Structures are given as structure tokens and as C-alpha cells.
Amino acid sequence: MENTTDSIGSTLRDRRTFLSQIGRGALAWGAAGALSAGAGSAACAARAAGDGIDPDERAAMDALAWEFMTGYKVPGMSVAIARKGRLVFAEGYGLADRTTNEPVVPAHLFRIASIAKPLTAVCVLRLAEQGHFRLDDRVFAEGTLLGNAYGAQPYGQGVEDITLRHLLEHTPGGWSNDDHDPMFQNSEWDHARLISWVLDNRPLNAPPGQAYAYSNFGYCLVGRIIERATGLPYADAVRQEVLTPCGISNMHLAGNAQADRRADEVIYYGQRRGEDPYGMNVTRMDAHGGWLASATDLVRLAVRVDGFDTVADMLGADSIRQMSTPSAANGNYALGWMVNSNNNWWHTGSLPGTSTILVRTSGEFCWAVLTNTRRLSGNMGGDLDRLPWNMTACVSRWPDVDLF
Numbered sequence: 471m472e473n474t475t476d477s478i479g480s481t482l483r484d485r486r487t488f489l490s491q492i493g494r495g496a497l498a499w500g501a502a503g504a505l506s507a508g509a510g511s512a513a514c515a516a517r518a519a520g521d522g523i524d525p526d527e528r529a530a531m532d533a534l535a536w537e538f539m540t541g542y543k544v545p546g547m548s549v550a551i552a553r554k555g556r557l558v559f560a561e562g563y564g565l566a567d568r569t570t571n572e573p574v575v576p577a578h579l580f581r582i583a584s585i586a587k588p589l590t591a592v593c594v595l596r597l598a599e600q601g602h603f604r605l606d607d608r609v610f611a612e613g614t615l616l617g618n619a620y621g622a623q624p625y626g627q628g629v630e631d632i633t634l635r636h637l638l639e640h641t642p643g644g645w646s647n648d649d650h651d652p653m654f655q656n657s658e659w660d661h662a663r664l665i666s667w668v669l670d671n672r673p674l675n676a677p678p679g680q681a682y683a684y685s686n687f688g689y690c691l692v693g694r695i696i697e698r699a700t701g702l703p704y705a706d707a708v709r710q711e712v713l714t715p716c717g718i719s720n721m722h723l724a725g726n727a728q729a730d731r732r733a734d735e736v737i738y739y740g741q742r743r744g745e746d747p748y749g750m751n752v753t754r755m756d757a758h759g760g761w762l763a764s765a766t767d768l769v770r771l772a773v774r775v776d777g778f779d780t781v782a783d784m785l786g787a788d789s790i791r792q793m794s795t796p797s798a799a800n801g802n803y804a805l806g807w808m809v810n811s812n813n814n815w816w817h818t819g820s821l822p823g824t825s826t827i828l829v830r831t832s833g834e835f836c837w838a839v840l841t842n843t844r845r846l847s848g849n850m851g852g853d854l855d856r857l858p859w860n861m862t863a864c865v866s867r868w869p870d871v872d873l874f
Contacts (some may be wrong), residue, residue: 521559522869530864535563538857542850544841546574546736550765551837551862555773555780556872559861560766566736566842579735579762580840581724581752583819585828589708590692590757591638591806592775595789596711602699605635605792605805610669615695620662621669628674634695636678637688638805639797643674646683653686653758657751661694664754682800686758693757704756715784716774721763724752735762736842738823745844747823759821765838768828770874772836780834818851820844827854835862 523531539547546566551559562574598605608614610621611630628643636642645652645668652668659667668687675683693704700707705723713721722732728748731737738747752760774784775793783790793805794815802808807815812832819826825844830836837858844850 521873522871523559523865524867527864527866531559531861532561532563534857534861534864535561538853539564539841541853542843542845542848543741544843545739546578547839547841548574548576548578548580548765549837549839549858549861550576550769551835551858552769552773552874553862553868554834555776555778557766557769557874558868558871560873568737568739574736576766577720577734577764579720579722579732579764580826580842581738581819581821581824582761582763582768582826582828582840583759583821583824584686585763585768585817585819585826585838586755586757586759586761587689588806588817588828589712589761589771590689590696591793592771592785593696593708593712594634594638594692595785595793595805597696597699599786599789603634603695605638606633608633609637609691609695616691616698619698620665622666625669626673628677629669632678634692635805637685637692637695639799639803640682640684640688641679641797641799642685642688643676643678643681644683645672645674645685645687647686651686653690653755654750657754661690661754665691665694680799682797682803686755689758690754690756696757712771712784716767716771718763718767718770721761721767723756723760724762726750726752732762739843740822741843741845745822747821750822752821759819763840765840766874768838768840769836772828772830772838776830776834776836778834816855818855820851825850825854827851827858829855829858837862 535547535549538544544564545568546562546564548562549559550557560576562576562578564574566572566574566578597603603615608630609616609632610625612618615634632642652664652672656664656667696707697704702710725731726748728737740747754760773781775790777783777790777794785793794807794809796802796804796809802810806817808817809815814829814831816827816829821844823843825841826839828838839854839858
């Protein structure tokens with residue numbers, strides 16, 4: 471996914487048409503979808519009055535959001551945008567629960583899927599700055615970050631050469647998120663049993679550091695390294711080292727079943743036959759994809775690690791440089807962030823019932839968009855990426871407000 475421009479898409483040229491459609495309720499799906507452009511409209515109007523954006527430009531932003539949701543049958547969506555360290559836009563669209571017609575509000579929690587990876591990477595860099603370890607420390611074998619805690623020794627070829635940096639940049643040499651992704655197998659196992667099984671049964675495909683292969687399992691290992699270094703459960707360590715210093719108090723590891731839904735969490739909806747958002751061990755995904763967050767809190771995190779001087783960063787300049795510098799194996803992935811030559815950083819997330827994106831732009835914007843469904847056909851990911859670029863392009867002058 472390439473965030474390269476912030477040009478206005480073709481939808482803006484049809485803004486008047488979309489505004490008239492919203493006024494007529496033409497964006498509704500009907501009874502089966504239960505989406506209506508009027509869902510939560512009173513609360514939406516109240517928030518619009520508070521953010522100070524020109525009403526016509528605000529309406530154009532909303533029109534783009536509804537168009538995207540209609541095209542991909544998205545029940546509910548949350549969008550948060552910060553500019554130069556200040557939250558300038560936060561809006562919920564559609565429904566958190568189609569059965570009760572509960573509207574999405576900015577405070578709603580969504581599964582964020584792989585946006586957990588930049589969060590985990592920030593925690594690692596904080597701990598590295600404190601001297602708990604170095605990024606180039608080895609992971610397996612006696613005296614290393616995880617020692618011999620998992621699997622049978624001797625380890626397979628190359629395993630003892632894996633470093634923490636390799637895990638963060640997806641270059642350990644194997645365990646990719648293909649059809650045999652370990653994190654989506656043996657869902658009843660805990661971390662220890664799963665890690666030992668993978669080490670014993672899944673040999674590496676390449677020497678560590680030489681080839682990029684996106685690895686959820688690699689970030690599962692990073693979570694265990696954080697636990698061993700801090701003596702805390704992974705989520706508690708992240709809360710202590712990252713979330714609390716950012717002023718974030720309402721991020722949690724997700725539950726697996728709908729019965730585990732938090733009071734302020736949306737419901738997730740599959741779109742394909744057999745796609746069950748509640749048929750996975752999401753809690754076990756912790757460090758690679760297991761968090762719940764609001765869009766606003768993700769942006770609150772992003773502005774504290776964006777490398778700009780508008781808000782004090784929680785990482786030192788060298789850590790931010792390393793976090794945003796791509797590996798030799800993949801020029802578009804650094805440490806927990808996708809990056810490009812325009813100095814934009816981002817990460818996407820995708821699970822059954824979930825499509826998400828978090829972006830930091832070179833133009834000093836940070837934004838997050840979270841949805842409670844996923845469509846694999848079409849180009850939902852690409853259009854989700856383009857949506858906030860086009861929404862921000864609607865605004866000719868950002869008001870001097872901070873909604874954080």
C-alpha cells in the first residue's frame with residue numbers, strides 16, 4: 471500500500487451529488503445492511519459544530535466517508551485526524567451494533583489488528599533506550615533474550631542467528647503469514663506451547679536478515695521478549711511504557727467471543743460465507759494484532775512518536791530514526807511501520823470483521839480509520855488508505871482547535 475499523494479479523488483468532484491444523496495437517505499442499504507447516513511446524525515452535527523471546520527467542507531468529508539462505507543457495506547467506522555500535534559477531527563459513522571442501531575461515536579473501541587505492530591515496536595524502542603536490551607541482541611540460545619525457554623535444543627539451522635531487529639522488520643527467515651501462519655493455527659494452545667511447536671516443526675526458509683516475509687509469529691516472539699525484559703505481562707508492560715505516558719487509559723487486549731465484548735466496543739461483521747470474526751484466538755495475537763483502541767487514542771499515540779517538534783516525542787531522535795528506516799531486505803518496511811520515499815509512515819490491519827489503518831504523513835498529519843467489517847474482494851484496503859487523504863483535502867483552512 472503506497473501513501474504517496476494527498477490529491478483529491480474523483481469523489482470530490484461529485485461532492486454535490488453525494489451531499490444530495492445523504493440528504494435523501496440514498497446511502498442506506500436497506501433492512502439487511504441496516505446502514506443509514508442518518509445514523510447518529512444528531513451527535514455528528516454536534517461534533518461538527520465543535521470542531522470549527524467550514525460546514526460545507528465538513529459535509530464533503532462526511533460524504534466521502536459515507537460513499538466509502540456504502541461501497542464496501544461497512545456497518546460502522548471511526549475516523550480521527552491530528553494536524554501538527556492537535557486533534558482536529560474525530561467522527562463516528564454508521565452503526566456499532568446493527569441489531570440495536572447503536573451509532574458509532576469517536577470513543578468506540580475497535581479491534582485494530584496489525585496496527586498492534588507499531589505499538590509493540592514503540593514499546594521495544596522505549597525498553598532499548600532504558601538499557602533492557604539492544605535491537606541486535608540474539609533471541610534464542612543460552613544467554614540470549616529468550617534463552618532456551620522454548621522448543622527442543624539444538625535449534626534448527628539459523629534460528630540462533632535471529633535478532634530482535636530481524637523480528638521487528640520481518641526478516642527472521644521464516645514463519646510468514648501465508649496459508650500456514652502459526653498464529654491462526656492450534657488456537658487452543660497458549661503462547662509457550664505454540665512457540666515451542668513452531669521452533670520444533672517449522673524450519674527457517676532463509677538465513678536471518680536476508681529476506682523479508684511478513685511474520686505475525688515474529689511479533690508474537692517480540693511480545694515474549696518484552697515480558698521477559700520487564701517481568702510483566704505483555705499488555706501491562708505496554709501500558710506502563712507507552713500508553714500511560716501518552717495519556718491513554720482505554721486500550722485493552724481484545725476478547726475472542728462476542729460475549730467478551732466490552733461495553734464501549736463495536737460488534738464485528740463478516741462478509742464472506744464462513745468468515746467468523748468471533749472464531750479466532752484474538753487475545754493470543756496480543757503483540758501482533760490483539761489490541762482494542764479508539765481511533766482517537768491511536769492518533770494520540772502517533773503524535774508522540776512522529777518525529778515532529780509540535781508535541782514532545784516519547785522516543786529519542788535516534789530511536790525514531792531507526793523506527794522509520796527501512797531494512798535492506800525491504801525498502802518499504804522499517805521497525806513496525808511501513809514507510810516510503812515521501813517520508814510517510816503507516817500500518818494497516820486486517821482480520822475477519824476488521825479493516826484499519828494508522829498513518830503519519832510528512833505534512834505533519836496523523837490519522838486513524840477503523841471499521842467493523844472487511845471485504846477481501848475489490849480494493850477496500852486501497853480505498854481505506856485514500857479516504858483520509860481525500861477527506862483532509864476537503865479542508866481549506868484548519869481551525870485552531872485541539873480536541874484531544
